[in-house]
Amino acid sequence: MAKIAPVPEEAVLEDVRLKAPEVSLEQAAKLGGVAGIVAVFVSANGMVQAFAERDIISGILSMGYALLFLVPLIIAYLAAREPPVLEGFEAPQKGPRNVVAGLIVGAITGLFLVLFVLLASAVNLRRVFINISPQLLDLLTFGQGSGGLVLLAAGSLLMGAAGGLTQLLEAKWRRALWGAVAWTLLIGLLEVIVAQLFRGLGLNVLAPFFYAGTGGLTPVGAAIVFVIAFLYYWAVVPKVNQWQHAYAQMPAERQRSVRLSAVVAAVIVVAVTPQVLGPFVSEVLDLVGIFLLMGLGLNIVVGFAGLLDLGYVAFFAVGAYTTAILTSPASPRWSPEMSFWAALPFVILAAALAGIIVGTPVLRMRGDYLAIVTLGFGEIARLLLLSDWLRPVFGGAQGILKIPNLSIGPIVFRTPVDMFYPIVGFCLLAAYVSWKLKNSRIGRAWMAMREDEQVAEAMGVDIVEIKLKAFIVGAVIASFGGALFAVKIGSVFPHSFSLLVSITVLVLVIVGGLGSIPGVVVGTLALVGLPELLREFQEYRLLAYGVLLILMMLYRPEGLLPTKQWVRELHEEELMQDAWLKMEEDRRRAQAQAQTSQGDLPPAQPEEA
């Protein structure tokens, strides 16, 4: 008989539970380098200095410092986080190691910044990097000269430690703390909206209490906002799940009444929003709404049908110019002067035609090729509008002026506040159409085509038909945006329809989450609304879009508010790995158990015979 394999000892069984990896200090050092480079970059490109003009908390914290020190804080937080713990593994103990990781990030960032200041004060870099000004260096050293370098390093180290320390907190406290910090910064930045809100609600007395008047919150106001936000995250947010559960438990009738009251509340909020927020914020909201319309349209083309259209602005232009030509008395003599509503069917018709014109030649194209051809179409549209040849129709670079205001019967929508309502109306219509289409037969066919065009065709899907339909629906929705844009501004110029519009819309759809309707809303608010409100931001808008896109693709490719399907797809690998490791471990455990329970019986040996 062959030699019997030794029976594993008890200890082996105990040890089956594997330990998950700890926080890696090496990784922290690498991330520290990243944080250092980012901090130096935002300083050298002028962001810190430009943002320093605006206070978040009056006299204490400017937006520039906030930007600079948020870098080590956030990256230290990420560096101090344990790697994800797979199922069946034991999570490591939290402890000093987390804080050390944070400190490493803070120290390296500080070092980079100090070296940067030293280099910049020793060598004149301004010839190449025009934003590295003496004022910037002053800012970075807190106006203290070389003594400020110590402050700079210490501040960075402190932020690193803070980022690491938050990892030691319980999840509930951590979320509350970060939420409170985020809200304080946001409320500080959005003085325009909040102060106007106080004014609109007749709470004018509150404004000076919260805002210093020179921009930014008062220290007391900041403290109040912080505490309220903290309590909200600490006490209210954990309850949301319970409420959802309670709602699901309600009888159908009560559910309906809850839903109804929610709708009524939403309608009231929407109705009073522009009145309360005043013309400036309404103007921003109108712009957000128009981009939202385009986002919803592009979401159908790219998100549902998977057709990457980079010339989407063409349809926006078609809507705007058709409206302008048909309604404006300043347009060519042969064109009529209709009302907006009479022109609308023609706008739809023109957009559908444009959809067919762009869609037909690209029917047999996919992916990159489609993107490049549509990009070309977008530029062609702009150049046609600009051309001298078509000046009698489109007015060339001078565009078309005197587009009359939108009106329904005696009601005329003149101001941005008025325009808010029709824009919201069209957005709701577009969202409803999107939602309906998504769950329809054609929505299914679009999805199948996105997954595998040839197989979809073999299932009997008429690829030509549904591709054209995607282009047409997308074009019509964008043309509504264009039509509203034209009547809102009162004039149209070719330069309003640049490639940048296409890119902005695409970015907001991707950031929000491809194929997800709420995602588009959030994406638009964040990418169109915020930069409009933060003037300092305008110059760095494209930089921010680029950075955001890269980060999204790396860390959250499903978008901010994704559809469930996407999450499944993109985090699949992790899940699979998880399942595999668990299986492997179960197998080991079962094996060990089988061997011990068999006691001294020899395990089967293949070579035995």
Added chain:
Amino acid sequence: MLHLKNINTHYGPIHILRNVNIEIYPGEIVCLLGGNASGKTTTLRTILGMVRPSAGEIYLDGERVDGLPTTEVVKRGISMVPENRRLFKRMTVLENLEMGAFLRHDHEGIQEDLERIFELFPRVKERLHQKAGTLSGGEQQMVAIGRALMARPKVLLMDEPSMGLAPVLVEQTFEIIQQINQQGTTIFVVEQNANMALSIAHRGYVLQTGRIVLADTAQNLLHNEMMRQAYLGEM
């Protein structure tokens, strides 16, 4: 039932199929054998109308179907299990099956067929709301076959069902093909694995660089000298 008459197909200037004649009778399993690039997949694509033949005619139940768009061909009762299964990976298993019945509007019939597929593949029912991409190769094969059956085809085309599957699964797949055939579906299967295909088929055709070089009953083909040397791996 399905009759290809003197079919010639071109991809641009390249002549792929040359005077292909294939006849499939109701209730049969017919296999089309051939090596790489012999034109097997093109034959299926031509039948489905995804490529138009440059000459020749295709009849389904005596009606001409060549030149019709794919949608129309599928409607008339031909469906396909594509090579490598090619499920819609980000859609659920149920959605995949429903896509198979895309052109049908008889709600009850669709439900009936779903039940029938669950009977055939109990595993599929367990995975109904899982995403198709997460299934194992064998399970994907079941869904792909189920999806094609959801069209309730008169003739089921299968493109290399053995490709990329473990030997055990290949055997299982061919058993299932036989079972489907016994339930009344005519099957036209394209394969490189000649041994396996001939073991279940009634008749077979051999395609070589776009030409049919042999056509006989499966039994005869299995014993044909040339076949044995070229495809069955015997010296």
